[in-house]
Amino acid sequence: MEDVETRELRYFVAVAEELHFGRAAERLGIAQPPLSRAIRRLEHRLGVALLDRTSHGSRLTPAGEVLLAEGRTALDAVAAATRRAQRAGPRARLVLAMKPGGDAGLLPRILASYEERPDALPVELAFSLGDRAAMLRDGRADVGLLHHPQNDLRGLATEELAVERRVLAIADTHPLAARDALRLADLAGVPVPQFPEAAHREPGPVVGDVAELMQLVALGRAVALVTESAAQRPARGVTYRPVLDAAPATLVLAWPESSRSREVAAFVTAARRAVAPPATGTT
């Protein structure tokens, strides 16, 4: 019951993800034998087998599955601690993670509301098409604009900001664009691009930014479900069509649930005030 160092956890996670000591060692930038030894020592210390080694790759034991899942969140927590501490030094600031255009037009009001506070920190916007929830979990961001249920909000506290319908971005020339409204079933065979975000080995083209995406859509090579507010910006060759049975997306302000940060709390309060219609406010 000694204690486990983050290095050991990183090693184990690498092996568990690769299921191959050689590749894992390469990814970690070390040689294979020290890695084998480290994992072996870890198993010995915990008193459980983590991997079933065969001569053609390895497999996780149940304990290994658990350590993979819990170890990832532990590594995130460690990374979050160091990053947030660094950010709290001189030049302290608040990092807001969001998808470009993913604010439903609310961001100016929210920022203005926050910046009214005398103790407001500079707010740094971190645009990302990737997993913004992960940015909150590992400390790259302090607060984020996310969508429910599209994002996995576990471990995050949230404040609902708006509910948005989603529409389909599609090429003018696409046969489906001739119709006034669509259903999800109509999209069965159509390629939907994946951001690195959803690189869950799903099929479909992978795009890196919004411009690429719109290019693909205009060319008729793909379609994309976007929120109604994002569809305000016209793009050449692209039109928008309602999808009758697409679940709406709820825009939420999210932050790590464990946060006791006064600054995050202040930002959340300011955002809530900015979004709530003044009439509804309970003074």
Place this chain on the structure above:
Amino acid sequence: MEDVETRELRYFVAVAEELHFGRAAERLGIAQPPLSRAIRRLEHRLGVALLDRTSHGSRLTPAGEVLLAEGRTALDAVAAATRRAQRAGPRARLVLAMKPGGDAGLLPRILASYEERPDALPVELAFSLGDRAAMLRDGRADVGLLHHPQNDLRGLATEELAVERRVLAIADTHPLAARDALRLADLAGVPVPQFPEAAHREPGPVVGDVAELMQLVALGRAVALVTESAAQRPARGVTYRPVLDAAPATLVLAWPESSRSREVAAFVTAARRAVAPPATGTT
């Protein structure tokens, strides 16, 4: 931006809590100079000062405050990962944290419901008067019976089980026992025992278990607010009196929000089913 080892975090947390390198080193079981070096190296690597050293103790910088809070949760996460992995090995089991008598009488039904499942694991009961929420956070337990708002449920997912009124346990002979009902204000000067749980430097006697507590109450040296169901068990020399304005306690089943464990999910489902009145169930 290297990476921070858990040892370094433990060292920093010790220093941050003691605000004294010598005492922290003693607590950690090492000498003071290596500790100083480790903290210095950590500050250097993060690029921020964590402590303001004076020749009479030290104080935390803002970055240090952040690292203390976030570092604690990170250490909890690491501990949770290893403990849960160990528990997932052979002799896998589910650990349920609860206060003795803190189940509002629901536990037998919950356990029976869970044990009906063919894949049910053995359930180990972990009785604790201490911080049961912390047991979930650091992996000593998998699920817990907690009270809202008495427990800090941040980072935990919960399922409401019951709402309980709280009553005052008081000695027969106590002057206040003569009255039929009390208000919180009546308890102003009366010592309320603290469990190590609430050892927030509050005044009042500290007790280690329920027997000690009841002894103190019977002797008139203390009173205790307990849930109505816990008051079912009579104790010699102790009576129970309603407290009109004591906020009720909600008994909740709680588990780590980040848990993806199939077993925890099964237990929660079983508990929900056991507690919901059959009529209300949406078969």
Place this chain on the structure above:
DNA sequence: GCGGGCGATACCCTGCGGGTATGGAGGACG
């Protein structure tokens, strides 16, 4: 049966984490 791929073992070396001894600065107190 043989070759190739993968993990384990053997062995060495460097650096880091730990120790003791001591210096230097700042506050308390006579």
Place this chain on the structure above:
DNA sequence: CGTCCTCCATACCCGCAGGGTATCGCCCGC
């Protein structure tokens, strides 16, 4: 105002853990 005491930092040393190279043993596929 000088002295002492407290506390952290520096200097120096040692041992081991963590990393590297070379090689073995095993199993699977051909």
